[in-house]
Amino acid sequence: MVWLLRLAARNVFRNTRRSLLTTATVLLGTAMLTVALSFVGGLLGGLMSGVAATAGEVRIVTPEYELREALMPLDANIAPVEPVLEAVRARGYAAHPFLSSGVTATVGEDIGEVFCQVVGSDPSYYAEVLDLDERLVAGRLIEAERGESLLGLALAEDLGAEVGDELVVLGQTQDGSMSPVKTTVVGVVDVGNIISNRQAFMSLAELQWMIDLEGGALQVYVDSGADIGGAREVAQDLAQDPALAGLTIQAWNERDTFRQIYDLSRTIHFVLAGGIVFITALGVLNTMMMSVLERTGEVGVLRAMGMKGPSVVFMFVVEGLGIGLVGSVLGLALGTPVALYLQRHGIEIGQDVANKVAVPVNSTFYADLTPEIAVSAFLLGLLIAALGALVPALRATSIQPVDAMRSHR
Amino acid sequence: MLLKLDRVGKRYPMGGGHVDALKDVSLEIQAGEFLAFAGPSGSGKTTLLNLVGCLDTPSSGSIQLDGQDLGRMSRGQLGQLRAARIGFVFQSFNLIPVLSALENVEVALRLGGLPADLDRCEQALVDVGLKEQLHKRPNQMSGGQQQRVAIARALVKQPALVIADEPTANLDSHNGEAVLDLMRALNEDKGATFLFSTHDSIVLDRVRRTVWLRDGVVQKIEP
Amino acid sequence: MMQLFLALSVPGLHAEELPTAQDLLAKVDANMTFESRSLEATMEVVKPKRTKTYTLQSYGRGADEAASEFLSPARDAGTKMLKRGDELWMYLPSIEKVQKLSGHMLRQGMMGSDVSYEDMMESSSWLTHYTATVTGSGEFEDQACWTLELKARQDDVSYPVRKVWVAKDSLVPVKQELYALSGMLIKVWTMHDVREIEGRYYPMRMRIEDKLQQDSYTEMRFANVSFSVPLEDEVFSQRWLER
Incomplete structure (x- = not known):
């Protein structure tokens, strides 16, 4: 041989x-x-x-939210959201409450017609999932509980906005009434993809106020910290938790478009x-x-x-x-x-x-x-x-x- | 008796029909013979050599080697027999260019299922007069030397018979004669049976028996 | 002989004579239009998940001008709306800006209620946008009513078909069924507790039900309704909005 x-x-x-x-x-x-x-x-x-940024590795929503997702139903929410966050964290994963809604945005005097999405979540979502601290183009991340916002690069360009400008957005409460919010732009970020760069980012409290949803969220994003390919197993693990009964738990690759x-x-x-x-x-x-x-x-x-x-x-x-x-x-x-x-x-x-x-x-x-x-x-x-x-x-x-x-x- | 051929025939399909390379050949060959199959091209001498060398099987008739009927053997059995008991010398030497003379001889032992005894290989090369060329590669040797390596390779496993197909065809007359003399000496010293297929007079002058073939049939046997 | 022939051949001539739509609607208009009006309203927006209650102060002048200011709850206090003609503006105190509402925004429910801004905008007579026929008599909450059917002249109206019950005595449109072109029932608008105030009849309570959703309705209750309070021009101006 x-x-x-x-x-x-x-x-x-x-x-x-x-x-x-x-x-x-x-x-x-x-x-x-x-x-x-x-x-x-x-x-x-x-x-x-x-x-991962826009859809979450695994997300938890109400069944009704999933059903009517295309309509962005603000009333199909998880409230109170704290028990859900605790249940997820108890299993060793990171959990982020997430809110988003369509608004019209302006910088300056006139109420403008720039339509965009506003996102509200906790600081760890911005820092760890979106890596925004490494993606700052100008300014800084949000520190105050209310009154501050970050703009995605493309949105900042569309609005002609700079750090220090006053951002006025007109959204809706979950009841459907008009909900205006005024914040100061504290930073501009390049999130790394075109959809996120057209968004404005605010604190969780800000969005909760805007939507009139105290202590609640529309989605909970779960981050296992491991390879995103293992999302399905994470979802299955969470599905066994009684605290999450009645909620829809989806791995990102179980959602049609992405799959x-x-x-x-x-x-x-x-x-x-x-x-x-x-x-x-x-x-x-x-x-x-x-x-x-x-x-x-x-x-x-x-x-x-x-x-x-x-x-x-x-x-x-x-x-x-x-x-x-x-x-x-x-x-x-x-x-x-x-x-x-x-x-x-x-x-x-x-x-x-x-x-x-x-x-x-x-x-x-x-x-x-x-x-x-x-x-x-x-x-x-x-x-x-x-x-x-x-x-x-x-x-x-x-x-x-x-x-x-x-x-x- | 080493080989017994009884009404051996070989037929090849050709075009729409067939051609009979050998027809009805009967022959007996003893151990220790130094014999040539001779005749013009197409006479069937190479075919006959192939058959007795266990490289091919007859279409009709039987060949017995040491009492074993070659026609009853499977390809695998034939191959094993051949590997163990038959040595080959070809007109184009067919040495492995990337191996030295010694290693080329060694291959024959390994493939024949025998232990790779380097001393034995060395001795085989000494026997053919290549003591100084043990570690040379074929491209470093003359044609005559290469053919001798082939002979050493053929003999190292002490085969029942050595078949040599036009061994002098690629050699000049001087080398051809030397090689044949060598083989004749080996035949006489060691009793190895040599069967040639040739139309070269250098060979024919030195063999003890010649079987003349024409159109697949034995014409005459000399003497 | 001729009279009998006429009586038998002309449709709609029953024992009781029906008013013409024109006539009836003119009278309805006359009742609902006023030189000036002021009232306090409590608006209860009821949805399957939760109910929200607002209070507002409202002023009106003629058919074309109306101004409202929200008093509660706290997050909405200070929000003002101004309607002039077919234009509508909103003042949002938290951002100190005036927003003009137009286009698709008008079809949204005010404060998320089942009353759309457009519903509130309605001023000009129905006759302008609809062809009306009196279809007979009916009843609503023990009130005798005339029933009318209105069909929109153009397709871009929110409710191409309306069925209206007008109370015979108060001439208040106590019930309306609002339909889409397909015949699907979109909203039901009812008026209750009709009282006589300063020579006019006005409902103290209105209920608008969204028939496309389950358990969704808005109820408005009025108090301190007055038709003679003098109102300054300033109330119906941009400046009032921003004050």
Whole structure:
């Protein structure tokens, strides 16, 4: 067995030019995979953070709220919300009360017609879930219990607002009467996606006053602190709590819109990776097949001397893997700086396109090169080599000892 | 008696019909023979060599090697028999270019299911006069030297018989003669049976018996 | 002979003579319009989840001018509304701004009640927007009424079809059923406790039921109704709003 490995290893260096060609193919494939996987990974990551911000990893609402959600029903609320928050926190998760409502907003003298969403939540939501402390473009976060607001970057632009301006919003109470609120803009933030950047952020107390909902909230966002992909398990865990009986508990990927987009992204991920692997493997197949055909005599004599089919396959596949190893490493080395560049600078897809997508995305897509992706690309590079070598290897087994006789005649 | 061929025929499908490469060949070969199958191209000599070398099976008739009927064996059994008991020398040497002479000989032992005894391999190469070339690779040797490595490889496992298909075809006459003389010496010293397929006079001048074939049929046997 | 023929052939001529819609509505208008009016109102907005109660002071002049100021609850105190002609403004004390209400905002319930701003805006006679027919007699809360059916002349009216019960003695439209074009019943507006005040008949209580929701209605109760209080022009001006 070892000697076969030794033989295969030596065969790697046999035909330098062809080995280099095969190596180059694997290199290219691995490099492409590194970049593509980083890009799609970054896309998904950006998507998911946008999702976490706007939809909550897991959210708790009343069944009626879920039913009439499109109408933004302010009266389908959770009040009092404190027991729900306590129940969630007792299970080790972070819980944030959440309120939002559509308002018209103005800065300055006239009551304007800029329609936007106002969000109210606790300071830890802003700091930990939205990371607003790292996303300040101007000013500071909300500190007072009432009277202060933060504007998303796009909203600030639309309003022509700056830190220190007086923001007047006209909302509604849960009973439907007009509810005006005046606050001072203390900061402007770039939340990282187009939907959130069109929102205004206020304290929980402010929104509770505006909606006339004392001690209540419209939604409770649950944050497990772990990978957002495990949201379903968190939701199931919460569903067992008697304090939450009668409420609807949803993981973000159980909500239709997001689930479709998420599934689509993963499909693209696999199709892209699969496509690159397949095409590159074909390249490897091509060069390795030439090797096999050239070595008919040699394989024939080995067969004549008693080498069995599986050993022949093994020999060629190991040879392919050996070449692939070099190609994979180099491909990773080539792809990494490209991926890192995209991670820093991203690809601009334009605001128009970003606005059309149903989930919050930025106008620039960034790659995200993680160690997992680097390892995956490397392993896939090896897979390319192994797959590419497999067919020629199988072809080699059909070489009969007799062929060794007839060759070169 | 080592080999007994009884009315052996080999038929290949060709186009719409078939071609008979061998027809009704009956022959007896003893151990220790130094024999050639001779004839023009297409006479069936290579086919016959393939059959006795267990590289192929007859379409009709029977071949017995040491009393075993080759026609009754499965491919696997045939392969095992061949690996253990038959050595090969080809006109195109077919050495493994990435292995040294010693390692090339070693392969034959490993594949034959025998322990990889390097001393034995070394001795085999010494026997063919390549003591200085043990660690050289095929591309560092002349044609004659390569063929000798092939012979060492064929003999190292002490096979029942060695089949050599046009062994001199890729050698100049000087080397060809040397190689044949070597094989003849090995035949006489060690009693290894050699069967050749050839139309080269260098071989024919040195074999003790020649089976002449034409159109798949034995024409005459000399002497 | 000719008279008998006429009596039998002209539709609507029963034993009791029906007034013409024109006639009837003119009288209704006459009763409900006043030179000046002031009253205190308590508005109870009842919803399945909760009930909110407001108090307000209201003034009116002619058919075109009306001004109201909310007195309670605390968060709404100081909110003012001014109607002039077909324009409506609101003053929001907490932000010290005047907001003009127009378009879709008018169809919202005032203070979330079942009375929309538009409902309140109604001033001009129904005859302008509807073709009316008196359909006969009826009864409401032991009052004998004339029944009318009104069909809107244009489609952009909030209630394309109205059925109205006008009390025969007080000429107050004690009940109205407001329908959509499809025939679906949207609201029922009833007036109760009709009293004679200074020569006019005025309801002390109004109830508006939203028939599209369950258990949702608004009740307005009036007190200190007066039709002769002199009102200054200033009350019906922008300045009054902002004071």
